[in-house]
Every structure is written in C-alpha cells, then in structure tokens.
Amino acid sequence: MPQKISIFWFRRDLRLDDNAGLYHALRSGHPVLPLFIFDTAILDKLEDKDDARATFIYQTLSALSLQLKKYHSDILVKYNTVTHAWDEVLKEYNITEVYTNHDYEPYARERDAAIRKKLAVSGIALHSYKDQVIFEKNEVVKNDGKPYTVFTPYKRRWYEKLKPFYLQSYPTEKYLRNLYNTESLKMPSLQQIGFTESRAAFPDKEYRSVIKNYAETRDFPAQPKGTSHIGLHLRFGTVSIRKLASDAYQADDKTWLNELIWREFYMMILYHFPKTAGHAFKPEYDNITWRNNEHEFEAWCKGQTGYPLVDAGMRELNATGYMHNRVRMVVASFLSKHLLIDWRWGERYFARKLLDYEMASNVGGWQWAAGSGTDAAPYFRVFNPEIQLKKFDPNLEYVKKWVPEYADFSTYPKPIVEHAYARDRCLKAFKKALAEKH
Incomplete structure (x- = not known):
C-alpha cells in the first residue's frame, strides 16, 4: 500500500514562509506533498500567449521547487481542468487529507465546493484557512x-x-522536515501550457x-x-x-x-455581493445607456485620446502591465464618463493587461470611478484630466516618458472629446438612468 500523505494545494499563496494552510498541513501527522494546478478553465481565457502572469507563476513555481528540493521534496504541477487534475492525483497517491487557503472570488468558490464534494466521495477532508x-x-x-x-x-x-x-506569522519553517520525500517531479514547460516567455520586468518585494x-x-x-x-x-x-x-x-x-x-x-x-463582478453595486446604474463607441474604446486602449495623462497611463499599462493608482482613477473616469463606455469594458481590459489584476479591487475601483459602486460620492464627480495633470504631473515628467510626441502638436492627436461637453453629456445620461428607477 502506498504511503499515506497529505496534500497542500497552492493557489494564490506561492511561498513557503508564513503560509497558514501549509503550516496546518505540515502539522497534520502525515508527510506533505505540495500541489499546483495550471487550471485550463482560467488559462484558456487569457488572450495573450506571452501573458506575463503565466511567466511569473512559472518562475515562482520553479523557485519553490528549488527550495523544496533542499528538504528532499518537490512540487507536483498539473496542467488540466481542476477536476481532471484531481482525478489524476487521487489515482497516483494515497491521500488522507487536503489543505489549502481560502479564495473568495466567485469562480474559486464554485471550484472549491466541487473539489470538496469530489474528495468527500473518497473520504478525504478538504481543510481551508484564511491566508x-x-x-x-x-x-x-x-x-x-x-x-x-x-x-x-x-x-x-x-x-x-x-x-x-x-x-x-505562521512558523512554517519549523516543520518543513515534514514534507513528503520524493524524487524530482517533472514540471510541464511554459510552452506545454500554451504560453511563451514574457520579457516583462517584475517588481521586487521591497x-x-x-x-x-x-x-x-x-x-x-x-x-x-x-x-x-x-x-x-x-x-x-x-x-x-x-x-x-x-x-x-x-x-x-x-x-x-x-x-x-x-x-x-x-x-x-x-x-x-458576488453579482457586483458583472453588475453595478447600485442597481439603478445598470440603466445607463452607454455609447460604447468601439473606435473611441480602441483609442483609449492605445493611449490615443488626446489627453496626455490618460494616454500616458494606458501606454504605461500596455508596455509594463502596471499603471499608477492615481492614473488608474483618471483613465477609468475618462472611459466611463467622458466617453460613456461601459465600465465593464475597461474592467475587462485591465483584467487582460494588469500584472496585479485582482478581481475584487479591480471591479471595486472601476465601479468607484463610474459612480456605480459602494462609494457615497454623487455621480457628478467627473475628473478633469487636464487639472489632474497639472496637480500630479506638473513638470510633465510622467507624460514626457510615455507620450514623447506630446510636445509636437502636429503629431499628437487632438482631444477625442471636449471636457465640458463630455461632462454635460455624462450628467444627462446618468440623470436619465437614475430617474428611471422611480
């Protein structure tokens, strides 16, 4: 009979130190085999095959593998749907318990409920912790x-x-000797999971x-x-x-x-309020008649709106996978209010491009900008991108870096819409939508 082991299922907790679920797994009384699943349900939705997040996860798992080898262990990496990956793991190992950390997004909660039920059929408990x-x-x-x-x-x-x-902190390092002893486990290559290596520069942890x-x-x-x-x-x-x-x-x-x-x-x-992932927190804001002009949306995506702070932010995002938080507010307000384009379009674009994309914060931030979220500020708060530029990039250092042609009025595009006109149009559209609830 194969040795009884516990599994620790890594998801969005890719570290050995101060890891709640791993700490409890290591104290379970059985050797612990770490597991990570490249979930095709998530990966197949990524549009860019050089998506830097796939590279970051891959590099992090490779570093974890090296750390684990110091303890004569390794990480088991699967590439499949989560259900089929677990079918494989259950066939390969004699598992007593599974440990993991909570995930709060709607898809993750459905996934974990399904796996909990699957494991229960085999008499295996799934223990999950706040981390x-x-x-x-x-x-x-x-x-x-x-x-x-x-x-x-x-x-x-x-x-x-x-x-x-x-x-x-959880002192996991005291218990790493309880990892499962195994030969090196072969990890699928980045190419095998459908991606090419990104050249993105990842920030340090300082x-x-x-x-x-x-x-x-x-x-x-x-x-x-x-x-x-x-x-x-x-x-x-x-x-x-x-x-x-x-x-x-x-x-x-x-x-x-x-x-x-x-x-x-x-x-x-x-x-x-899981519905807020795709619907306004304030339901009446779902009544807004968005213009959703695809040509203007493309100009926004490319940083060609004629508003230098907006354009600098979008170009920074496209080039690096990062955008400064103040600028995120400005570009989000501009899309949803100046252009009257549905905030969900912008949220999806950020989801595609941001290295630090996190559904809760991204949806929350976009709804804040659109006025449809939890914030108590009235809908007529509309950022003026020109005033924001004067206040927060007065010497144009940020703009000159990302929009070098701004100084040349012959090549830089004219503003896609005039601010006062756009503000008035926005207020009328929002006022009409909110009046419909009565």
Whole structure:
C-alpha cells in the first residue's frame, strides 16, 4: 500500500514562509506533498500567449521547487481542468487529507465546493484557512451582523478589531522536515501550457522604504519610489499579508496600511455581493445607456485620446502591465464618463493587461470611478484630466516618458472629446438612468 500523505494545494499563496494552510498541513501527522494546478478553465481565457502572469507563476513555481528540493521534496504541477487534475492525483497517491487557503472570488468558490464534494466521495477532508487577508467574510461587520458597504466605517471597525495575534506569522519553517520525500517531479514547460516567455520586468518585494513617505508621494506618477508595486506579489501570495500589515501598522503614518484595508474591503464586498463582478453595486446604474463607441474604446486602449495623462497611463499599462493608482482613477473616469463606455469594458481590459489584476479591487475601483459602486460620492464627480495633470504631473515628467510626441502638436492627436461637453453629456445620461428607477 502506498504511503499515506497529505496534500497542500497552492493557489494564490506561492511561498513557503508564513503560509497558514501549509503550516496546518505540515502539522497534520502525515508527510506533505505540495500541489499546483495550471487550471485550463482560467488559462484558456487569457488572450495573450506571452501573458506575463503565466511567466511569473512559472518562475515562482520553479523557485519553490528549488527550495523544496533542499528538504528532499518537490512540487507536483498539473496542467488540466481542476477536476481532471484531481482525478489524476487521487489515482497516483494515497491521500488522507487536503489543505489549502481560502479564495473568495466567485469562480474559486464554485471550484472549491466541487473539489470538496469530489474528495468527500473518497473520504478525504478538504481543510481551508484564511491566508491572503487579515480579516475576511464576516469578521468585520456591523453590530447587526450585516456587511459594511461604506469604506470609512469599515476601516474604523477594522482597526478596532485588530489585535497583535492577527499579525503573527505562521512558523512554517519549523516543520518543513515534514514534507513528503520524493524524487524530482517533472514540471510541464511554459510552452506545454500554451504560453511563451514574457520579457516583462517584475517588481521586487521591497516596500518598507515607501511606507514612510507614502502619504506625500503616492499621488505623483513620476515618483520612482512613490508607490511600492507590491500588488503583483499580493495577488499571487509571494509575500505574506501579515508581514506587510505588521510593518505598515508600526509606521507613524497609516496611509499605506489603509490601502491594504481598501483591498480587504473590496474582497469583503465581492464575497457578500458576488453579482457586483458583472453588475453595478447600485442597481439603478445598470440603466445607463452607454455609447460604447468601439473606435473611441480602441483609442483609449492605445493611449490615443488626446489627453496626455490618460494616454500616458494606458501606454504605461500596455508596455509594463502596471499603471499608477492615481492614473488608474483618471483613465477609468475618462472611459466611463467622458466617453460613456461601459465600465465593464475597461474592467475587462485591465483584467487582460494588469500584472496585479485582482478581481475584487479591480471591479471595486472601476465601479468607484463610474459612480456605480459602494462609494457615497454623487455621480457628478467627473475628473478633469487636464487639472489632474497639472496637480500630479506638473513638470510633465510622467507624460514626457510615455507620450514623447506630446510636445509636437502636429503629431499628437487632438482631444477625442471636449471636457465640458463630455461632462454635460455624462450628467444627462446618468440623470436619465437614475430617474428611471422611480
């Protein structure tokens, strides 16, 4: 009879240190074999075969494999639908229990429910733990048990609930000797899972130098160290949220920590209101008659709108897979309000291009910009991209980097729409839609 083992199923927690589910697996009493599944249900939807996220995951798994080999173990990597991958694993190993960490997106919740049921048929329990957030699900709610739908009171309760033990790390390194001893396991190549290697430059995990001056620097896209670029590592769990939050909490200024709380707020919103992944949080905003001009959408995507801050942001995104957060707000407002193009078009484009794409934050941010989300601000908040440029890139450093032809008025496109006209058109369309609910 093959040796009894436990499985730890990696998903968006690609690290050995301070990993909740891995910690519990290693203390289960059985040797632990790590598993990762390249899920074809997700991969097949990616439009770009050089998608940098596939390369990042692949490189991270290769590095994990090298770490695990120090303990005479390795990571089992499958490429299939999740259901068929588990069919293979169940045939290959004598599994007693499976451990993993919670995922809160609608597809992930359906996937995990299906696998839990499949494993139960074989008498195998699936144990799942909180790992990618400090507080989840119903941990930060109103006194009546209902979820918060406005950020500021949520943040206030978040701080009230925070105790030191929530930030303590899981000492997984003490138990890595309990990994399953195995020969090297063959990992499918990047080409075998349908991708070519991306040449994208991935940000490092340095963030401490940013925290101190974050409140002063975060809104200026030309500042090289104004923000931490930690989003990619948060998305795939190559850093511990407990470590980040602990370091941020100890800082004098809590502005950076508040951004982590925004992330948890949007995750909580998506968890409690999963329909917001594709529908307005405020249902009346689904009544808006969008123009959805495909020519103008293409100009926005390419950074050819005639508004330099918008164009710089889109070109930065297309070239690097990253866009500064202040600029994200400006380009999202411009698409949904100046051009009256459905925010879901922009959300999908960001989902395709952003290295740090996270459904909850992306949907939340786009709905914030469109006015259809949880934010209490009225719909007539319309960013003026020219004023935003003067405030946050006054010397045009960011614009000159990404839109070098801006100085040459003969080659740079004229504005795709005039601001005052676009604002008036937007307000009329929104007002009409909101009047229809009565």
